[in-house]
Amino acid sequence: MPLSDNMRGALLMMASMAAFTINDTFMKVLSGDVPLFQLLFLRGILTSLFTGVWAWRLGVLHFRLPRRDLGLIALRIVAEIGSAYFFLTALFHMPIANVTAILQSLPLTVSLLAALLFRESLGWRRMSAILVGLLGVLLIVRPGAEGFTLYSVYALIAVGFVTMRDLVTRRLSRSTPSMLVTWTTSMSVMVFFGLAGLGRDWVEMDVRTWGVIVASSVSIIAGYLCSVLVMRVGEISFIAPFRYTGLIWALTLGWFVFGDWPAPLTLIGAAIVVCSGVFMLYREGQIAKQTKRNG
Template sequence: MMSDNTRGALLMMASMAAFTLNDTLMKALAGEVPLFQLLVLRGVVTTLFTGALAWRMGALHWRVRRGDAVLIALRMLAEIGAAYFFLTALFNMPIANVTAILQSLPLIVTLAAALLFSEPLGWRRITAILVGLVGVMLIVRPGAEGFSIYSLYALIAVAFVTLRDLVTRRLSAAVPSMLVTFSTALAVTAFFSVGSIGTEWVALDTRAALLTLGASAMVICGYMFSVLVMRVGEISFVAPFRYTGLIWALVLGWFVFGEWPRPLTLIGAAIVVSSGIFMLYREGQLARARAREKKRTA
């Protein structure tokens, strides 16, 4: 029988594959369909699905505390910013480069949580974060020939996703996850619907329509798998499998777009991934130590 850890690892890899396939399908429409139109069309499908699922789970209620309501609103704004800056970078950069920059997210979130919420952070994890940031700089290479403003867009997207994740941490346990997911999807769709008023929409041919539907399906699958993965297996074992998204990005970037990162970019990506895996391993060690200590004192 399959163990919980194996099931969790497979779900994590499936989640990363779905999100990367969504990115690939969206990038395939770059220059063909306006960004805001794509976000609205994908958002409508995602909102309808998450809304139906939230309703079925009994999560569609607005009985939340004022503090949680403020956090949900802030999370909506963070998701809007992340969607715009990430997809703009994705449309103008190799998919593997953007994905590699996004792999720094666990490092940035851990550092931000330590600075803002005074969460404990030892010297080993601080070192891993600093080394990982060096890897990010190798990918972005500010000041180097070929440096693009869209590399900064990718970094801004990381900042918005960091804000989103930090806000999510502060939500009380009484707030249903599906309510947060649905409200965020609805807000993103509404925002880009208003923003697209000044954009000339284009008629979708069969290919564009199928790619848009495919991207919507992949986003939904990614969300569902990412929720399921938190319910099985040990986090310290499952979490490192999130980096398989970079492998998908390398393969799909080469196969679909004929893109292959420069050696320095690959070195930077390897540093970021190695730092992230070490930090997750260290967090697992500390969690087990705390559990043993709690057991002894119980």
């Protein structure tokens, strides 16, 4: 029985989330063994080579872009560098499920800031879902509680940078190829962390360490590939909620690989964030369908 476009899209979205979470797991495995800047530089070499070849095969490896988009891409690169540093620093010092749960608030923060900065429509139902979801984030972070650390703040800063990245991406012209943006971002992150690591101690790596870095690179490349393919099939309103399966992977891998399991309040907060995000995505899908019918 052939799969529908929606089911193919859902499977691709789940595969993308699994690949990104597996990449995070590999990176966390190396925390304490290899400096962060060295890890990001070496992983960046492999991802830049792959995305560069991909962009070349698609015929988009050029810079004939609108001047406005060049500035937006530069801003996106800054956001990507900031999110990589703060997210991975938090990941190295916190349970993977906790960090992943905080990042599940991204659809909420992106919609909220899009409404505030770009005056995009945001009804009271979606606004209520955003506020409830942010309360869920507070349950995960629990400022002032015994388990609260600086790295919880780092995870929140990472959410801010990723939100900035996604908002900038939404402002890019349709004529600007997505793979070209991905490649320039990957190259820039690689160069930045390579230069930033010059004044720091680098460690020698054994076969196991190299293997984990290669596995991490393969995982993140698979995540990129699936995330691009998923935009070409099915209805976004149906597919988008499956992004939250990344939290299931984070819970499973965090327990299996690191022996971590979140506190009950963290799980409750994560559930609130996920439910709020799914409801908001559902409402956006309903509004899009209604607009299409009226148009």
